[in-house]
Amino acid sequence: MKKWTQRELRAGGVVDPSAVNDELRAQQSSMTTLDREQLSADWVNETHLADYAIIRGYFDARYPSTNYGEQTIQSDAAVTPSNGFLSIIPRLDPGSWFDINETSGAITLSGFKGGNLFAEWSGNALVFPPFAATQKIEFPQNPKYLGLRILVNNSLLVERRGPAYHEHFRIFGAGNFPAGDLELRLQAKVTSVGPDDPLVILPGGTQQVPQAHLYSNKYCVLGRFR
Amino acid sequence: MKQDVYEVPRAGGVETRLPQQPENASRAENLRHDKKTGGWSTRLGYEKYYPNVTTWSPFNSTITGAIDMGPVYSLHVAQMLGGGARQHTLFEADGALYLLYEAAGVPTILQTLATGRHVPTPTEAASWFTDTPYGVVVTNGVDRPVLVNPWPLGQQGAGQYASSTISSCIRDFGFTSSPPPVDPHRNVAFQAASPITADYTSAAAGASTTITCFSDTRAIADGGRWGLGFATNSGADFAKEALFGWSCSFITDTGSEGPLSALSTTTWELPGNAAGFRHAIALDIPTGPPGTVARRIYRTTNFSDDYTAPGDTTLYFIDDVRNNVEEVFIDCVRTAALGAAAPTVPTGPLPAPAARFSTLFKGCLFLDGGISDQRTLYYSAPGLIEQFDAAAFIELSSQGGGITALYGNYTNLVIFREESIDVVSGDYAAGFQVTTLTNSITCRAPHSIKAIPGLGVVFLALDGVYAITGGLEGGAINDLVKLTLTQDELVERITLDCHPKSVACYSAEAREYHLYVPYDGNDRPNKGLVLHIDRIGQGDLSPWSTRDGFPIGAVATRYDGSIIFGHNTGCQDGAGDGVNRGLFVISGKRAMGYSYDAGSQSLVVNGPPTSVYRSAWFDFGDAQVKKQVSYVTLWVMTTGEPTITLRHYKDFSLRVTAERTYKAQPPDQADLPVFDTVTLNAGAIYEDHRLVPLRFSVAQQSCSWFSFEFTTTDDLIFIGYELEYTTKGTRVVMGKRA
Numbered sequence: 035m036k037k038w039t040q041r042e043l044r045a046g047g048v049v050d051p052s053a054v055n056d057e058l059r060a061q062q063s064s065m066t067t068l069d070r071e072q073l074s075a076d077w078v079n080e081t082h083l084a085d086y087a088i089i090r091g092y093f094d095a096r097y098p099s100t101n102y103g104e105q106t107i108q109s110d111a112a113v114t115p116s117n118g119f120l121s122i123i124p125r126l127d128p129g130s131w132f133d134i135n136e137t138s139g140a141i142t143l144s145g146f147k148g149g150n151l152f153a154e155w156s157g158n159a160l161v162f163p164p165f166a167a168t169q170k171i172e173f174p175q176n177p178k179y180l181g182l183r184i185l186v187n188n189s190l191l192v193e194r195r196g197p198a199y200h201e202h203f204r205i206f207g208a209g210n211f212p213a214g215d216l217e218l219r220l221q222a223k224v225t226s227v228g229p230d231d232p233l234v235i236l237p238g239g240t241q242q243v244p245q246a247h248l249y250s251n252k253y254c255v256l257g258r259f260r
Numbered sequence: 261m262k263q264d265v266y267e268v269p270r271a272g273g274v275e276t277r278l279p280q281q282p283e284n285a286s287r288a289e290n291l292r293h294d295k296k297t298g299g300w301s302t303r304l305g306y307e308k309y310y311p312n313v314t315t316w317s318p319f320n321s322t323i324t325g326a327i328d329m330g331p332v333y334s335l336h337v338a339q340m341l342g343g344g345a346r347q348h349t350l351f352e353a354d355g356a357l358y359l360l361y362e363a364a365g366v367p368t369i370l371q372t373l374a375t376g377r378h379v380p381t382p383t384e385a386a387s388w389f390t391d392t393p394y395g396v397v398v399t400n401g402v403d404r405p406v407l408v409n410p411w412p413l414g415q416q417g418a419g420q421y422a423s424s425t426i427s428s429c430i431r432d433f434g435f436t437s438s439p440p441p442v443d444p445h446r447n448v449a450f451q452a453a454s455p456i457t458a459d460y461t462s463a464a465a466g467a468s469t470t471i472t473c474f475s476d477t478r479a480i481a482d483g484g485r486w487g488l489g490f491a492t493n494s495g496a497d498f499a500k501e502a503l504f505g506w507s508c509s510f511i512t513d514t515g516s517e518g519p520l521s522a523l524s525t526t527t528w529e530l531p532g533n534a535a536g537f538r539h540a541i542a543l544d545i546p547t548g549p550p551g552t553v554a555r556r557i558y559r560t561t562n563f564s565d566d567y568t569a570p571g572d573t574t575l576y577f578i579d580d581v582r583n584n585v586e587e588v589f590i591d592c593v594r595t596a597a598l599g600a601a602a603p604t605v606p607t608g609p610l611p612a613p614a615a616r617f618s619t620l621f622k623g624c625l626f627l628d629g630g631i632s633d634q635r636t637l638y639y640s641a642p643g644l645i646e647q648f649d650a651a652a653f654i655e656l657s658s659q660g661g662g663i664t665a666l667y668g669n670y671t672n673l674v675i676f677r678e679e680s681i682d683v684v685s686g687d688y689a690a691g692f693q694v695t696t697l698t699n700s701i702t703c704r705a706p707h708s709i710k711a712i713p714g715l716g717v718v719f720l721a722l723d724g725v726y727a728i729t730g731g732l733e734g735g736a737i738n739d740l741v742k743l744t745l746t747q748d749e750l751v752e753r754i755t756l757d758c759h760p761k762s763v764a765c766y767s768a769e770a771r772e773y774h775l776y777v778p779y780d781g782n783d784r785p786n787k788g789l790v791l792h793i794d795r796i797g798q799g800d801l802s803p804w805s806t807r808d809g810f811p812i813g814a815v816a817t818r819y820d821g822s823i824i825f826g827h828n829t830g831c832q833d834g835a836g837d838g839v840n841r842g843l844f845v846i847s848g849k850r851a852m853g854y855s856y857d858a859g860s861q862s863l864v865v866n867g868p869p870t871s872v873y874r875s876a877w878f879d880f881g882d883a884q885v886k887k888q889v890s891y892v893t894l895w896v897m898t899t900g901e902p903t904i905t906l907r908h909y910k911d912f913s914l915r916v917t918a919e920r921t922y923k924a925q926p927p928d929q930a931d932l933p934v935f936d937t938v939t940l941n942a943g944a945i946y947e948d949h950r951l952v953p954l955r956f957s958v959a960q961q962s963c964s965w966f967s968f969e970f971t972t973t974d975d976l977i978f979i980g981y982e983l984e985y986t987t988k989g990t991r992v993v994m995g996k997r998a
Contacts, residue, residue, distance in 0.1 A: 036362070036818070036820075036822075037820075037822075038307055038311065038822060038845045038847035038848075038849065039305075039307060039847045039848045039849035040847065040848045041848050042303075042305075042848055042849055042850045043935060044850060044935065044974075044975060045934075045936040046901030046902060046934050046935060046936065046937075046974075047899060047900045047901070047902075047934060047935050047975055048898055048899055048932045048933070048934055048947060048949065049932070049933050049934060049935055049938060049940065049944070049946055049947065050932075050946060050947055050948055050949050051946045051948065052296075052948075052949070057848075095585055158588075158590075160590075200486075200540070200590065200592065249588055250586055250587075250588060
């Protein structure tokens with residue numbers, strides 16, 4: 035607590051003890067209400083602590099920023115599909131792991147100083163339910179999952195089976211990595227098409243049933259340096 | 261010669277009405293109550309808020325040159341955390357709202373929250389601040405109310421605390437309008453029966469976000485719980501239409517829900533022979549303005565002609581999106597699983613976008629309508645300070661005039677109006693009621709209103725300072741007490757048009773109510789009236805003293821009770837050195853601010869204020885009888901070498917007689933050692949104050965009325981006095997013949 039003059043000593047004043055005590059007690063009373071005002075100036079600032087000295091964060095609240103596989107032909111003209119709305123249709127499904135950002139692929143984590151890396155990826159996914167039911171069979175026989183994994187420098191950080199229905203997901207992993215820029219990849223893979231799946235690639239190949247939707251992807255990466 | 265003695269053991273405060281109570285004073289100026297003795301102490305002054313020796317940091321810290329700081333016309337210290345650990349000092353000058361951010365602990369801590377704000381005219385009150393759990397609501401009657409919550413602030417770089425994130429600490433208060441409508445994606449129905457018995461070849465399916473949901477619970481777990489519209493169409497045609505509408509509202513960090521957006525709809529028809537699938541609709545939902553923390557989504561039932569509720573667009577709660585980031589919401593909630601209906605009385609946008617006053621009462625935030633809507637009182641839902649129902653307002657009677665202040669106190673909300681004082685009682689659930697307290701006392705000085713323990717709500721009315729005491733509930737007695745019954749001369753000199761410029765604060769530490777008023781035609785406060793709470797209730801002793809020379813433009817109390825103020829001229833005084841910038845503190849510093857010495861280019865501390873005590877006019881019982889006053893004895897605490905020169909008057913004449921000068925030392929013992937002349941431990945020791953009489957011989961001849969006075973700029977503690985006089989019974993002659 036900030037304190038100002040309580041009792042100023044003046045030339046010609048009686049040297050009574052309260053002259054000293056009044057002022058001293060006022061300043062001592064600040065002990066009872068500690069707050070950051072009482073810390074010395076510049077107790078911690080960037081001259082003492084350089085940027086990214088012990089930690090560095092990387093994040094994107096909307097990743098990727100473009101759509102992938104999104105069919106807009108039959109969307110309402112008034113609606114602009116939200117960025118990052120991935121529609122994974124058989125024609126575009128490579129059948130293997132693919133980067134959810136089809137253009138740039140990797141995220142560069144620059145200035146990693148070596149140490150622990152924590153990476154988290156969250157979003158929403160929907161596996162198109164009819165594909166769980168195989169053709170001509172009443173009960174689900176071939177459930178589909180949207181597999182998710184995070185690669186760092188092409189080595190696996192974390193992999194999960196992923197959602198089967200319309201779900202929110204969050205996967206995260208951590209590992210130790212050497213100093214230097216790192217490449218982070220967020221990848222997905224739909225369970226492979228079975229021989230009895232009710233899939234049709236239409237003549238002309240322009241309109242297809244989406245197998246899965248993936249949207250509202252975010253990632254947050256924290257580097258904690260040694 | 262035997263003399264009569266008139267003893268005043270405790271010298272009173274100022275009283276202007278004649279004849280005066282003898283223990284009171286004609287002038288009691290620049291004095292403070294000395295708690296140790298109950299007397300008057302002259303130990304006061306003011307100093308810079310930051311006692312740096314050589315700079316004005318952070319108030320435009322350049323020592324010389326043109327400055328732009330002041331006058332400061334509003335000041336508020338917000339308490340945001342218990343124990344005073346998070347105090348935010350907000351003040352306004354030059355149309356800017358500043359934040360003194362002290363928790364950072366670095367020099368550059370003055371942050372500008374907003375610029376271009378309205379600068380009050382001389383007859384307008386400055387901004388009004390109300391602390392809420394969510395921040396400080398700032399209103400000024402012209403600009404849109406803002407909510408300031410400056411915690412925490414980030415760091416941009418070394419020594420640049422908060423400048424990059426300061427804009428996130430202030431936002432417009434309340435909702436400006438309805439959110440943009442929700443954009444439902446188009447849905448193309450899935451044409452397939454369940455179970456799927458053939459390859460699905462519909463060219464119509466597969467629109468971007470068409471999402472289907474099994475209606476058969478056997479298909480997938482919980483499958484039947486989700487989806488919109490009809491699940492089956494046993495006919496061969498597109499005959500079953502689904503028509504749904506959506507709306508959304510924003511929820512802010514105060515927990516308040518805003519108005520609903522306009523209804524937006526989408527429709528689809530189920531293809532013939534379709535079975536087994538309902539649909540989920542992707543919605544593009546709008547993101548809200550700063551302060552939004554969630555979006556609330558509402559939906560209708562299917563209101564197509566094919567369903568049971570054609571045309572019924574009643575909205576029901578679906579879900580909260582607990583962020584302000586996501587742009588897609590997929591609605592797959594069955595009609596049977598819809599939540600509660602949206603409020604029947606719609607929440608509107610902020611009804612008082614130019615409010616002047618606000619206060620919290622019974623959990624509701626009350627706002628006046630502003631200058632152009634000055635008799636309407638709006639109130640929010642309890643605990644939701646930005647949520648104003650369209651019907652939540654009180655229209656006050658036209659007789660009382662416009663609202664001049666709001667003050668929540670005890671079990672009532674006091675509404676000060678131009679011609680009356682009303683009180684609001686009740687609560688939100690049972691309804692609020694308005695009662696008129698008085699039609700004869702009016703307060704036009706909103707910043708003079710303070711709650712004072714033991715007194716009630718104290719305020720400056722047109723004809724004096726009053727206290728609203730007691731309450732209106734539970735048998736409590738409510739009363740309006742005039743506190744300046746015998747100080748009318750002081751009140752009359754307040755510039756009438758500039759009453760709104762008066763500012764006040766109450767310091768629990770000093771136990772003083774400080775009221776600073778524009779005086780003698782001034783357009784800003786230049787005179788202080790101080791109510792000393794410790795002197796109330798001591799018979800006829802006046803509890804008032806005055807302050808002169810304190811340049812107070814706005815005043816507030818910090819957590820520890822210290823009184824801080826903003827300068828009333830700032831750079832307007834034309835001094836290029838700008839010694840009047842920023843905030844100051846009334847303290848024990850024996851100085852009245854600072855001057856600038858061009859030669860040494862340094863700050864010079866000004867001298868202390870002049871304290872004056874002039875006694876009442878004494879008639880010693882009968883003014884017609886002539887008296888000869890021979891001695892005045894002042895009871896003082898020894899303070900060392902300070903000198904006291906007594907002067908005295910008689911019969912209301914302004915001709916003054918000065919007596920000899922004495923030191924504040926014991927008259928009959930050795931002088932107490934004093935600073936700068938003594939070396940302790942070389943024979944001299946600390947000495948305590950002593951209560952001693954200083955006896956002045958007075959030569960005044962005969963008088964009907966007698967008064968003495970002393971002025972000092974030095975340390976003095978004055979407790980009481982005695983007058984010794986004789987009378988021979990001589991009476992005043994008859995009046996002069998015309």
